[in-house]
Amino acid sequence: MKLDFTNKVVLVTGASRGIGKAIALAFKDLGAKVYGTATSQSGADGITEYLQGQGKGFVMNSLDSKTVEECYNAVVADAGTCPDVLVNNAGITRDTLFMRMKDEDFMAVMQCNLLACVQLCKLCVSPMMKKRAGRIINISSIVGQDGNAGQTNYAAAKAGLIGFSKSLAKEVGSRGITVNCVAPGFVATDMTAALNEEQLKAWTNTIPLKRAATPEDIANSVVFLASDMASYITGSTIDVNGGLHCN
Amino acid sequence: MSNDIKDIEERVKKIIVDMLGVQPEDVVPEASFVDDLGADSLDTVELVMALEEEFETDIPDEEAEKINTVKAAIDYITEHQN
Helix, strand or coil: CCCCCCCCEEEECCCCCHHHHHHHHHHHHCCCEEEEEECCHHHHHHHHHHHCCCEEEEECCCCCHHHHHHHHHHHHHHHCCCCCEEEECCCCCCCCCHHHCCHHHHHHHHHHHHHHHHHHHHHHHHHHHHHCCEEEEEECCHHHHHCCCCCHHHHHHHHHHHHHHHHHHHHHHHHCEEEEEEEECCECCCCCCCCCHHHHHHHHHCCCCCCCECHHHHHHHHHHHHCHHHCCCCCCEEEECCCCCCC | CCHHHHHHHHHHHHHHHHHHCCCHHHCCCCCECCCCCCCCHHHHHHHHHHHHHHCCCCCCHHHHCCCCEHHHHHHHHHHHCC
């Protein structure tokens, strides 16, 4: 069995950098037509550029549900079909101790990291049901499984994604649609670049594989879940965390 | 019965036969999708989606929930055409 996504349409949210960019590039290299989203026009242009004609970048702000639907419609119009593979990757953090966390910081993270994903799933599920095929991969996090001080909002949203995915998997399995999560551990991206070297060292020392994940490490598991090789996997979460958390 | 209604009936019945894989003679007006025609809840959602597509209409969720029988489907479409 080969990894081949020729003639497949893949939608990856949050694809201008980090994990999402690695995912989009991995699918591109395997022949897919890839659509990536970014919050800004320059981000979307960057996506169009690195996809080199094999797809396009679109603007979508997960904090604004109207732009989520507009973006989805634009992708469908351009592709001429609904995505075969949906990867909900876009995410934000608004970290602070729970006692100090403002309601709007909690809700912004829930909106972007959970509700926007739910909305895109809803938009994709009916056409996928009609096609009797579809792959949905939601990017969760080790924080949703293990918790992390300062990230009650992020943990709630990412744990929510796992429960949501399991339930949706059970609903639509009979229609040939699989729904899975990937739960990255510590990944070297802009989101984690905020840490200083000392913090970084302390972190990597606690990881059994003694290094942070690269965005490509995460992309590999996403591509696998979207492939024919994973056709019997649904409702599951693949941990890609170097052994930091074992289920 | 006008030709229009006859036509709607035929199209609705065809969708039900195709979607649920049942025999045309079982698709009688009083037949319930779930109790008589073996549909599960997801089948009924798909059935409504297929009706929406066939008749180029949007069926609101609260209306869709009431479409549980062959007659309910035919009646809904008949009332909402044009």
